[in-house]
Amino acid sequence: MTEQNVVEGAQSITERIQVSLLHRHMKQVELAKLIGENPVQLNRAIHADMSPKSIEIRRKIYRVLDIKE
Known part of the structure; x- marks a missing residue:
């Protein structure tokens, strides 16, 4: 996988x-509360931290937002 593919996947x-x-x-803060996670960790996950x-x-x-993986 090329670096460009990784960037595109993250985006x-x-x-x-x-x-x-x-x-x-x-808002992200509401989602964080809903799933019981820290807003900072949620933000990292949203921005494709691996x-x-x-x-x-x-x-x-x-699961919460009904998004297919």
Whole structure:
């Protein structure tokens, strides 16, 4: 996988989550409370951090926002 593919994949993750939040008129802080996570960790996950914790948080986000992985 090239660096460009990694960047594009990260942007795609971020955009999908942000669009879903906009459609639901929801802020990241509200989402963090809803899934029981720290807003800073949630922000890292939304911006495609690849740590195991961020991946776990994204899975919660996908379930709550009904986003297909």
